[in-house]
Amino acid sequence: MTDKVRLGFIGAGWWATANHMPVLAAREDVEMAAVCRLGRRELEAVRDRFGFRFATEDYQELLEQPLDAVVVASPHSLHHTHAKAALERGLHVMVEKPMTLRATEAWELVVLARARDRHLLVPYGWNYKPFVEEAQRRLADGAVGAIEYVMCHMASPIRGLLVGRDVADVAGYGGLFAPDARTWADPRVAGGGYGLAQMTHSTGLLFYVAPLRAARAFAEMSAPDSAVELYDAISIRFRNGAVGVVSGAGTVPAPSGFQLDVRIFGSEGMLLLDVERERLEVRRRDGRAFTMPLHSGDGAYTCVTPPNRFVDLIRGLSDRNNSSGEIAARSVELLDAAYRSAVSGCPEAVE
Ligand SMILES: NC(=O)c1ccc[n+]([C@@H]2O[C@H](COP(=O)([O-])OP(=O)(O)OC[C@H]3O[C@@H](n4cnc5c(N)ncnc54)[C@H](O)[C@@H]3O)[C@@H](O)[C@H]2O)c1
Known part of the structure; x- marks a missing residue:
């Protein structure tokens, strides 16, 4: 180089x-x-x-x-x-x-x-927020014991993108061009709707903080006025025997922002991680507890660290990849099973 x-x-x-x-x-x-x-x-x-x-x-x-x-x-x-x-x-x-x-x-x-x-x-982007990194460290240190149940909910103000209307509104966030409507709203180009567009973020965060892999999924999805789905309700059995629900809605009314709420329950306690209301808490059966002091805005979505981290990894300036291919693959395999399940009407095993 x-x-x-x-x-x-x-x-x-x-x-x-x-x-x-x-x-x-x-x-x-x-x-x-x-x-x-x-x-x-x-x-x-x-x-x-x-x-x-x-x-x-x-x-x-x-x-x-x-x-x-x-x-x-x-x-x-x-x-x-x-x-x-x-x-x-x-x-x-x-x-x-x-x-x-x-x-x-x-x-x-x-x-x-x-x-x-x-x-x-x-x-x-969220995988690089300090309180999300702290959640990952605490879970790895046994904050909740063995993970037994997970709830992971996300919702986003992107109905326009998913139905393929008013996409130029998104360009308000900057950039030389508005997105091509097909990138988000055409199933042949996007592959799917809210799950692939956004629950990739919430499951990418879940699989960063928790060392889980899905074994099978049962999903219901709906597309009230769009070619791709706006809503996803997924039940999961994980390989370690834990169960969980992962849900999503692409229809938050602007100007309300993203919701991303992860609650992880285990043999020794629970961990609550919420980017919308900026919360990281651990509550344990032995009475020990932890609350991270956070400020309004700490959970706001930004994606400045990931591209910088990519270059830092290449240059040997960092060795921490919070969103590795392996983490992303655990998200993809869950969403893949969920989309197959929504079509078959049956639980589908992860391939
Ligand atoms: N990480 C994040 O927070 C985040 C945020 C927004 C979008 N995204 C992702 O970024 C990606 C692009 O989204 P976008 O809104 O910028 O879409 P877009 O439609 O604005 O851009 C797509 C780009 O791909 C190019 N393209 C299409 N077909 C091509 C081909 N055959 N060969 C080469 N280039 C081709 C288009 O010309 C265009 O430049 C998506 O995967 C989206 O999910 C990620």
């Missing part, structure tokens, strides 16, 4: 231009080397704005450039193809959520990254 990490980007729409590119372009140890997206005019706009020396509409052409790492921010259904091709080239990969649509694809990426000794990170 040269002094700078040479980065290529596959997918340069709303999110990449609003978050990853400004964050990474601000680093002196990063070279914005190459970018790939569809649409010649938009591609040139991104090249001009961030100073890329190479721009193409063909991701394979991008991968022929001299690069150290790739950021994949294309639509969900392309993540596996794009990330796999980059890993096969021996590049470090940060791939957007959901890492893939299918469990087998997710674990394939994990195995490939391990075999090539490359970093694989999925930018789950």
